[in-house]
Amino acid sequence: MLAFVSNVPLGRAGVGALQRQTHAKCSESAWAPGRTSLRRQKSSRAAQLRRGSSPSRELCASLVSVAHTATLVYGIVVGAGGVGAFLKTRSKASLISGLAAGALLAVAYAQSSIPLALGVAAALTVVFAMRYVKTKKMMPAGALGMVSAAAAVLFIVALNAA
Secondary structure, eight states, rough: OOOOOOOOOOOHHHHHHHHHHHHHHHHOOOOOOOOOOOOHHHHHHHHHHHHTHHHHHHHHHHHHHHOOOOOHHEEEHHHHHHHHHHHHHHHHHHHHHHHHHHHHHHHHTTTTOOOHHHHHHHHHHHHHHHHHHHHHIIIIIIIIHHHHHHHHHHHHHHHHHO
């Protein structure tokens, strides 16, 4: 059972002692998820901060999670783009390169390999940039180049955060 002192002014040492005592008692008891009091949540947050957990670590973890999901979405877009280009122009090179890049991104997603996803995104950024410079057409080279560059930046940030 947790006991909290309310409306009692405690000094800095008293608050720390209360938090340590509360943390010890909280770890001994089983709490149902979603049924914690606001004071317990605050003291638990203070304990996390003392142990080294911080909002920036939580942000980093969510950034890596976003990059992981973006790998799958980006792979689907690239693979579908290759199939769409083949259906429109009967270009076997577009079909092969689109499906190969999509497959590599699927492998990166399955293995949670952000470096592999970054490599594919960087390679596609270079390829589409060269095609855009050559053709000056925004679709598909310019648009896919920008999407690839954005994915590469996301993967770089996620790698630095991890």
